[in-house]
Amino acid sequence: MLTSFFGNSRPINYVVLTVVLVGVLGVYQWMVIPPEMTPSQLAVMLLQWLVLAFTVFLFDFLLRKNTLTKSNTFAGLILVSFYISFPNLIRDTSILWAQLFVLLAMRRIFSLQSPHRTRKKIVDAAIWITLASLFYFWAILFLLVLYVALVKRANVHYKMLLMPPVGVAAVLVITTAIQYLVYDVLPWFIGWNPAVDSSLAAYNNITWVLPAGVLLVLLIWALGYRSIRMSKVSKKELSNYQLVHHWMIVALGTVILAGARTGTEMLLLVPPVAIGITTYIERIDERWFRELLLGLLVLLPIARYFF
Numbered sequence: 001m002l003t004s005f006f007g008n009s010r011p012i013n014y015v016v017l018t019v020v021l022v023g024v025l026g027v028y029q030w031m032v033i034p035p036e037m038t039p040s041q042l043a044v045m046l047l048q049w050l051v052l053a054f055t056v057f058l059f060d061f062l063l064r065k066n067t068l069t070k071s072n073t074f075a076g077l078i079l080v081s082f083y084i085s086f087p088n089l090i091r092d093t094s095i096l097w098a099q100l101f102v103l104l105a106m107r108r109i110f111s112l113q114s115p116h117r118t119r120k121k122i123v124d125a126a127i128w129i130t131l132a133s134l135f136y137f138w139a140i141l142f143l144l145v146l147y148v149a150l151v152k153r154a155n156v157h158y159k160m161l162l163m164p165p166v167g168v169a170a171v172l173v174i175t176t177a178i179q180y181l182v183y184d185v186l187p188w189f190i191g192w193n194p195a196v197d198s199s200l201a202a203y204n205n206i207t208w209v210l211p212a213g214v215l216l217v218l219l220i221w222a223l224g225y226r227s228i229r230m231s232k233v234s235k236k237e238l239s240n241y242q243l244v245h246h247w248m249i250v251a252l253g254t255v256i257l258a259g260a261r262t263g264t265e266m267l268l269l270v271p272p273v274a275i276g277i278t279t280y281i282e283r284i285d286e287r288w289f290r291e292l293l294l295g296l297l298v299l300l301p302i303a304r305y306f307f
Contacts, residue, residue: 002294003287006073013073014060017080018053024301025052028087048090051100056080058103059271066110066240069278077294078274082267084301085211092264094135099267101132102142106247106271109149113239119163122150126167134175136265138254143168148246152239208263210304214297215266215273222276223248247272 006013026049037045059079063069083089089096105128108121125146132139143164150160226245233241251269258265284290 001291002077002298003290006077006294009060009064009071009073014056014076017073017076018056021056021080021083022049022052024084025049025087025090029090048093048096051096052083052090055096055100055103058100058107059274062103062107062110063275065107067237068110068240068244068275070282072278072282074281074294075274075278078277078297079270081297081300082211082215082270082274085304086208086264086267088262089264089267092262095262095264095267098132098136098139099271101128101135102139102268103271104128105132105142105146109146110240110243112149112153118160122146122160122163123167123170126164127171130168130171134171136254136268138257139268141250141254141257145243145246145250149239149243152242207304211300212263212266214300215269218277219248219252219269219273222273222280225280226276244272244275248276 029045029048056076056079060073060076063075064071069075105125108125108128112118112121112125126143129139129142129146132142146164147161153160223245226241230238230241230245248269251272254268255265281290281293284293
């Protein structure tokens, strides 16, 4: 049933996923927000829902534009399942915005295979990554994925390697100017620091351990499977295949180096893992096993809410 419905890429599939995502997290948010909600709080909540919906469709665009998966919505289902499994996402807006900007950056990074407007794409990707780091510092590590894409690009010029710092500097200069003009604060970057939280207290709860554990198992599974299969990938697909691989590794690094662990930082792992597991599901011949795997992922958020 799940394989039949999500085995294609019809618009209705993503409409269903978006409605479920916004609906479940909207109910959760409504339950944790005090009844005396002000108009400004309501406006912020509506903006969060719009960002969530946009993230789902942006992820779908990224998959289809770069042919990262076949024509199905398995990856979207996995994405939404894990988003719902971490409902605190709706309260931790920093990760929500960081995820959005990282996806926008990855869109530009994958498009570097095209020879058109290369310098603009590089600067755009660096700008999006820097914006993500303003909300979650270690998102700055995704610059490594950008450099990997540049190094692997044919006919790379050394000047291209100097372009990312331009995008980073542009964001920092504009942010500094805004902070000074609006808040009369110049050294705002004091709070923008590479702190690392070695405590795992945030994960000392079954409601976090269950989805986080499943996500890490899928990460190891996807990395192992894709590493074994990499030598069999065609030259045309190899570049994107390797980029997804590096995306997973860098995303894991951002989670390990988290500055203030809330559990929601795990969500930075979800998009690349969803792609990796989808490529595995697509190659499974046994229909029952695909149904079982997808069914377990659908049941994950339900099981999480029982604890």
